[in-house]
């Protein structure tokens with residue numbers, strides 16, 4: 001048979017001569033190999049291949065696979081790798097639309113004319129020893145379709161970018177040099193099913209392996225575990241498929257718990273075999289205790305080992321009990337994230353080490369679940385989830401978002417009821433299922449993402465249900481078309497605000513509810529996350545959600561800067577919509593993680609003056625494996641610490657007497673409880689802040705006031721302040737050091753966050769921008785005293801009513817300046833985004849120490865995870881490296897700030913929010929990328945009574961929740977003091 005290019009555009013042809021998918025098993029030649037995890041059966045063909053690129057199918061090379069076609073002069077390319085990151089075409093980022101949008105008008109099934117083709121060639125040596133085996137080749141991921149030739153002969157064709165394609169090539173290979181030739185098509189009919197919101201690439205982007213298969217061989221294995229009613233007895237069922245005829249072979253199957261043998265059986269026949277082992281008092285697998293047993297299957301021939309297979313087994317039960325999803329009999333709550341496999345240098349080519357790092361970050365951040373959005377990940381991801389303990393929703397590589405948006409011709413919705421696509425989609429589901437079926441971590445199969453409803457996906461659900469009764473089926477897309485409501489076992493929604501979730505679950509108790517995506521973490525986001533995690537405590541039916549998403553999909557440019565869509569001159573683009581991670585592309589944690597980790601913690605503590613109520617929300621873990629550090633702080637200084645072990649069974653509460661008594665109300669006291677594991681890693685915390693009525697005291701020292709028609713000077717010991725009557729504070733000199741660079745002024749504007757941009761913040765709040773830039777002093781007055789001087793300014797705001805902003809500076813004899821600013825808003829106008837003052841200081845004032853909420857940036861709707869304490873930062877580092885520069889670096893509940901140039905310090909006292917950044921909000925507003933910001937020339941200190949919350953339910957319109965806005969009815973007051981030294 002020859003390759004037929006018509007297949008590429010025919011949705012009914014998606015494979016040719018490809019092997020049926022099998023469980024991803026670890027094969028070794030003998031036990032030594034197994035011990036060292038090094039298999040001689042597997043020869044990695046990664047590395048340098050020869051490569052030729054063609055702009056289109058028409059221009060593709062149809063001779064290159066021939067044995068005597070010389071490819072040695074071709075360029076080199078790396079496998080695995082995307083073509084677009086190796087100089088062929090450019091990386092393109094689009095969300096819903098198909099990449100050919102605005103270039104070619106085609107309907108589902110058709111493929112664009114601009115369809116670049118990659119020609120890959122690799123020569124490999126095969127020896128006689130190898131030829132004693134069957135020989136297969138496995139491509140773990142090729143986007144979007146490819147054809148394979150070995151030694152000039154056509155072997156096969158395959159689609160589905162994200163599952164392995166294995167071909168038996170025994171009949172094509174020979175001893176000596178062999179030519180492997182692969183033609184990769186950027187677009188195929190399958191591309192219509194791969195419209196995920198991600199970077200659009202093509203090429204061989206996952207491992208390629210040559211597999212040596214002994215003639216007697218475990219071809220497939222299926223493991224399922226069953227438990228009795230009280231989980232004290234388990235049965236491990238094995239379905240083995242052994243191929244080969246040799247009558248001298250013996251197959252020994254053993255079950256181990258670590259090194260200890262539990263049971264063993266020998267089979268003397270090949271073919272399909274069923275076995276089971278009983279385990280008494282099994283250690284159950286869960287994310288809290290990911291205990292794994294091992295199955296080892298050894299095939300011998302005439303007493304000699306020829307193949308050893310190792311398979312981890314987790315004994316667990318996942319099912320719906322009384323309407324709720326339960327793991328080992330207990331109601332599960334998913335503290336999940338969605339994750340794209342993505343690395344800033346290599347795109348979706350991501351190594352085991354990088355992956356492990358991601359999953360460890362999840363574990364450390366109290367994340368217990370992963371949705372492999374939106375395709376089956378590399379096989380080792382699931383091994384790691386089994387080992388580390390992460391619940392997985394494994395998702396079929398299917399998304400047709402661009403076919404059913406409201407602007408698209410409804411008749412072309414894919415797949416809907418169009419049975420022409422059924423086999424293609426079942427094949428995708430099957431490849432995922434068969435490869436991944438033995439992983440205890442996978443609890444749920446997801447039928448795909450955003451592919452509408454209809455019969456085809458319903459059939460897909462039935463297909464998987466029939467194959468697997470030990471897991472549940474998830475599909476969110478029926479939200480848009482409920483014609484086949486049984487498609488999903490779970491009610492799954494995306495981005496539903498917490499109040500609407502509450503309403504839905506009270507009206508629809510039929511299915512357990514999850515949010516497969518929520519809390520859109522784009523830029524400075526994740527406001528009011530706690531509203532969702534509060535729901536899980538109130539409503540059993542709400543079983544958690546998966547944050548969108550784990551890591552920014554940003555690509556590092558040659559200059560080291562992280563870039564987003566459009567930056568590679570790729571158009572159309574959805575620009576920085578690819579950056580929604582709670583982790584930055586370089587894997588440093590974003591400040592959002594502070595909140596996520598807190599909201600996701602499993603130990604809940606309620607502290608008041610008398611008691612500490614501790615609730616253990618783990619399902620299987622006694623708290624006695626942790627240590628509680630209970631600390632009392634006075635004005636931020638630790639004064640007492642008690643450590644305690646608390647023996648508390650899962651799902652139980654305990655009332656502990658508050659060990660501290662605090663009577664002094666003139667100093668700020670607070671309690672912090674930190675719960676740590678054996679590695680000193682904090683797993684949970686809670687704080688309690690005592691009420692405090694600090695008395696403000698000011699100096700009684702004489703001052704000198706010098707006034708003329710333009711300026712006023714206030715002179716005291718070691719300081720002098722100067723005001724321009726028309727413009728404000730022009731100078732504050734302490735110990736001969738001038739601290740004011742630009743006159744401070746009221747500020748009401750914050751640079752737009754991504755959420756702001758999309759909820760039309762700029763448009764809605766527009767008058768507050770000129771109000772901040774162009775407020776005008778309308779009136780001023782001076783009140784002189786022997787020991788203090790008060791200077792009033794009244795500011796008039798453009799485009800607003802007559803209400804003035806009143807700012808009073810009170811200068812005391814020791815140089816302390818108290819600022820009082822108030823404003824009575826007019827209900828006719830939208831509330832201010834922020835109410836505060838901006839100081840533009842000399843850039844040498846670049847180090848900040850403060851007592852307030854931290855350590856990471858926080859906002860009134862994202863500060864539950866923040867901890868009251870003393871922190872410090874360098875101003876340049878406070879510019880959070882969001883892909884798109886935006887409001888950042890704020891701290892709430894701040895009582896004291898010191899900003900220093902190394903020699904001199906400016907002290908601020910008050911009860912404020914603040915940020916110190918190298919840029920003004922206006923400069924930040926003007927920049928679309930980090931490198932568009934000016935060189936640092938100043939320190940911008942903003943001190944706010946309050947700034948509105950940052951929102952986060954989604955980044956396509958969701959606004960800051962009402963309670964986190966500034967009032968436009970009540971009067972606003974800002975009160976703090978400055979003192980230089």
Ligand code: GAL
Nearest residue numbers: 095197449450494517548580
């Ligand atoms: C969802 C989609 C994700 C992503 C997200 C927005 O609708 O499933 O893939 O596009 O929105 O960032």
Ligand code: MG
Nearest residue numbers: 196197401450
């Ligand atoms: Mg989508």
